[in-house]
């Protein structure tokens with residue numbers, strides 16, 4: 009089966025759907041493919057807010073937003089890209105508001121704003137602590153209204169290139185039927201999310217964040233950048249890694265050790281705070297997030313999801329009890345290298361969202377800047393992909409067949425359980441490629457990844473059926489993760505000096 013489009017978007021999170029809307033508004037014939045359902049994309053988990061210097065909760069300025077973002081990036085960002093993002097932020101909020109995102113409001117009906125770490129002002133616009141959910145569902149509604157074709161349970165296997173080395177489409181597994189399909193497009197936008205799930209259960213992320221798009225782009229020859237920069241969030245719930253958002257500290261929450269002492273600045277940037285908590289835990293202390301003093305009314309109104317999550321997953325009610333916490337892998341600053349037009353190093357391939365690196369976060373992202381990035385650069389990617397598609401006309405894929413990695417996997421022995429390897433690797437990465445790194449531990453992790461890769465044919469799938477084979481999909485995700493893991497460790501070894509989230513001793 010062959011399908012032809014101007015623009016093919018892979019991924020239906022906030023970045024992909026924003027890109028699709030903008031590509032369509034620019035006149036392109038667009039399709040969005042996603043391996044899960046759009047409303048389940050990780051964007052729906054974002055809680056704390058989206059940054060814009062509106063000054064609705066005290067004085068603020070775009071210049072301060074730029075300065076805070078630059079400072080947090082530790083010199084590893086592109087100042088022009090940051091200026092563009094921060095300058096575009098008020099318009100981005102205006103746009104989200106205009107399409108129906110139900111932001112929380114101040115008493116005089118302005119968009120409400122709260123403090124997040126590393127920000128000199130209360131700058132994060134929020135919808136209680138459901139900000140990402142409200143944004144994702146609203147943008148999805150607008151895509152449906154704009155009649156954009158969105159197909160679910162379609163898994164990206166390969167990016168296709170034509171003879172001139174430009175991109176001409178993608179090879180896709182239809183998860184439901186098990187068929188491999190070809191989608192031809194003049195331009196492809198990858199918006200497939202980040203790779204924090206390489207840390208397996210030691211991550212706040214959706215199980216879908218396995219770095220598929222990044223691994224697939226790299227196999228097609230696209231450049232990656234800064235893959236060693238993985239952000240650890242200071243306040244994951246201790247026993248399940250579920251995030252308690254920075255908004256809890258933004259509202260005035262404390263970080264305490266077992267003696268009940270505040271030992272760090274609660275709104276320090278995430279890399280600094282994660283290291284402070286990690287050091288305390290290594291001393292044998294338990295660490296807690298305390299919001300009891302905020303009172304039930306504020307917690308129910310401003311942090312209802314946090315309360316539910318803590319009760320459900322940690323069995324503590326934060327209105328009355330301390331929440332045990334630990335830092336966990338949360339956001340990946342590294343990704344596919346893109347320019348200011350969101351174009352990758354491959355002609356016709358664009359990328360946006362967490363899978364891309366627009367160099368606006370550098371070595372440490374500020375809370376609230378990721379939702380901002382997906383909206384600002386989702387638009388840039390959509391518009392530029394549509395323009396590219398128009399200017400470059402029909403790009404046919406030559407000599408495409410439907411053979412794929414699936415045929416190779418069929419020959420694997422499946423004598424070792426890959427789920428056990430995945431968990432082992434996640435724990436190893438948490439320890440060896442985590443908050444504090446050493447050369448020896450990184451080298452050990454690299455050997456382990458390379459050993460699993462060399463013996464990959466001993467792994468495999470137990471379910472050999474064609475239809476709805478989730479065992480197969482999870483194995484392909486694991487293969488992608490392995491590729492990503494190898495690049496992350498190699499990049500970490502190559503950067504010998506500590507910088508932001510990459511801290512080496």
Ligand SMILES: Cc1cc2nc3c(=O)[nH]c(=O)nc-3n(C[C@H](O)[C@H](O)[C@H](O)COP(=O)(O)OP(=O)(O)OC[C@H]3O[C@@H](n4cnc5c(N)ncnc54)[C@H](O)[C@@H]3O)c2cc1C
Pocket residue numbers: 018019020021022023024041042043044045046049050051052053054055056057058139140162163164165199200201202212213214216217220221251253338339360361362363375376377378379380382
């Ligand atoms: C718990 C949590 C809280 C957060 N809170 C905030 C916050 O308050 N503020 C903030 O700025 N940021 C926050 N973030 C970060 C932010 O939510 C994400 O960085 C952002 O939403 C990523 O959006 P995205 O569109 O790039 O990717 P995603 O929303 O992850 O979407 C990726 C899409 O790609 C699809 N996909 C992936 N692989 C394939 C494949 N092989 N084939 C087909 N489709 C594929 C998925 O199905 C999905 O539709 C938070 C993150 C988490 C986990």
